[in-house]
Amino acid sequence: MSDGTRQTGGRGLRLAQPELTLTPRGEGSDPRLVELVRLLARRAARECYEEQVKDRRKKRS
Secondary structure, eight states: OTTSOOOOOTTOOOOSSOSOOOSOOSSSOOHHHHHHHHHHHHHHHHHHHHHHHHHHHHHHO
16 A cells, blocks of 8 residues: 555445446447437427417417
8 A cells, every 4th residue: 555546345336337328338329318319309399399289279269
């Protein structure tokens, strides 16, 4: 320990591998994140369209 580094005990909370990494590693994007973005974009587009239809119906009445 004279060089300034600290040794860790055997009870540390270190995982061998992370379950999910948000930084891109290797090729392309995480397909789960891509699918999530597509799902959220479809939902937002559907809500926007429904709001526009509702506004048009109010103008006609």
